[in-house]
Amino acid sequence: MNKKKSCNIGKGIGGQAVIEGVMMRGKNMYALSVRTPSKEIKTVKTPIRSPKDRCFIWGLPIFRGMAAFVDSLVTGMKVTMKSAELAGLDDIEYDKDSKFEMWLEKKFGDKLTDYIIYFSVFISIILCIGLFMLLPTVLGGWINSFLGNDPSVRGAIESIIKVLIFLGYMILVSQMKDIKRVFMYHGAEHKTINCFESDKELTVENARQSTRFHKRCGTSFLVIVVIISIIVFLFVNTNNFWLRIVSRILLVPIIAGLSYEVIRWAGRHDNWLVNIVSAPGIAMQLITTKEPDDSMLEVAIASLKGVLEEEGENDGERGCN
Numbered sequence: 507m508n509k510k511k512s513c514n515i516g517k518g519i520g521g522q523a524v525i526e527g528v529m530m531r532g533k534n535m536y537a538l539s540v541r542t543p544s545k546e547i548k549t550v551k552t553p554i555r556s557p558k559d560r561c562f563i564w565g566l567p568i569f570r571g572m573a574a575f576v577d578s579l580v581t582g583m584k585v586t587m588k589s590a591e592l593a594g595l596d597d598i599e600y601d602k603d604s605k606f607e608m609w610l611e612k613k614f615g616d617k618l619t620d621y622i623i624y625f626s627v628f629i630s631i632i633l634c635i636g637l638f639m640l641l642p643t644v645l646g647g648w649i650n651s652f653l654g655n656d657p658s659v660r661g662a663i664e665s666i667i668k669v670l671i672f673l674g675y676m677i678l679v680s681q682m683k684d685i686k687r688v689f690m691y692h693g694a695e696h697k698t699i700n701c702f703e704s705d706k707e708l709t710v711e712n713a714r715q716s717t718r719f720h721k722r723c724g725t726s727f728l729v730i731v732v733i734i735s736i737i738v739f740l741f742v743n744t745n746n747f748w749l750r751i752v753s754r755i756l757l758v759p760i761i762a763g764l765s766y767e768v769i770r771w772a773g774r775h776d777n778w779l780v781n782i783v784s785a786p787g788i789a790m791q792l793i794t795t796k797e798p799d800d801s802m803l804e805v806a807i808a809s810l811k812g813v814l815e816e817e818g819e820n821d822g823e824r825g826c827n
Contacts, residue, residue, distance in 0.1 A: 704716065
């Protein structure tokens, strides 16, 4: 790898595929670009505030990962709802005059949308913990009860179940028609970021030639979370069922924080060890990213240019590491 390219590793741009569009996020703002029903590209720019600006603790290792995880969920929900609006999906008629909805609007006013987002994020976290942490624990303990209640065997069974549930979930979701288009925009997001990090001009042709895989992908983060949780829970083991359940819940923030540090490190370096650590996440992106068409690349490029127009190409932590 040449020196110029190595200096561009980890320029600090992240992103997310949304409904008929892409959100690109810089240090101080994010740009959401969506293909509207009229086939035009609409870009909306929004300033953001880092969690560490609110409290210094969220800038410390491990803690910054916890904050980034929740912040990304909240932002992700916001941009997804906004993308649905820009894409014209909120034009579907529904009953706006129900007494319950009128009461909510009267009670919470303009804050209603924010409360809905926070509640949705809370429910999402609970469901994720239940599906990927607690369910494998329950099933692993049940299966192990027929095998002599060996703690080491239970840990291995729980790990296998966790991987199978995660893989099964990803494969099932990827078969949904609407999700397939989101995964194509996901590929467009990665191709555009890789094009930018390779110091190539942001054009559809250059982006098309870039890879659709990226080490700092949210998919890779989820894979790292699964792997680290397996390692941690192999050592944090007990025959007491309720202690196992409580430990799984309490250690979720720590696991998320550790996973963030791994992804952050991988995104800033390029060597054989990084490639090994990143391999499982890259493999999973075979499912969660698809080759985009040129119109999708145009949207992703518009989003990234929206960020660069505000922040430039050398802001913050985007230099050599």
